[in-house]
Amino acid sequence: MIRLVSLALRTGALSVLLFWFIPGQSRSQKVLTFGSSTLNRESLRVDQKAKLKTKRLQQAFQQFKDDAQRLFVGSRELKERIQKSNPHIYSIGIVKKARELEKLAKKIKNRAKRGFD
Numbered sequence: 001m002i003r004l005v006s007l008a009l010r011t012g013a014l015s016v017l018l019f020w021f022i023p024g025q026s027r028s029q030k031v032l033t034f035g036s037s038t039l040n041r042e043s044l045r046v047d048q049k050a051k052l053k054t055k056r057l058q059q060a061f062q063q064f065k066d067d068a069q070r071l072f073v074g075s076r077e078l079k080e081r082i083q084k085s086n087p088h089i090y091s092i093g094i095v096k097k098a099r100e101l102e103k104l105a106k107k108i109k110n111r112a113k114r115g116f117d
Contacts, residue, residue: 060111067108074101 078097085091 064108064111067104067111071101071104071108074104 074097078094078101081091081094081097085094
């Protein structure tokens with residue numbers, strides 16, 4: 001459920017970025033000239049799309065690194081909880097933390113398998 005919400009938010013944000021940065025038909029058509037070459041609206045779109053793709057990939061990679069850091073910190077916390085616990089009885093907190101880390105590890109694994117698309 002959380003994954004669907006985050007996907008919807010990312011899609012919405014990307015739509016807003018695309019609408020804002022790509023000149024629409026209602027806006028005036030601008031032609032930029034650099035020397036003898038002329039850049040029309042189509043070439044600006046390609047350039048802007050490339051910039052958006054680069055930014056999206058950078059954000060996805062940053063999220064990947066952040067998730068890996070959260071997994072590292074969480075595993076350290078789990079280790080500390082286990083060391084403080086009784087060898088005969090484990091707390092429910094250990095089980096919950098292990099389940100949370102397992103979900104995070106699976107998310108990282110799936111992202112690594114499919115790339116940053």
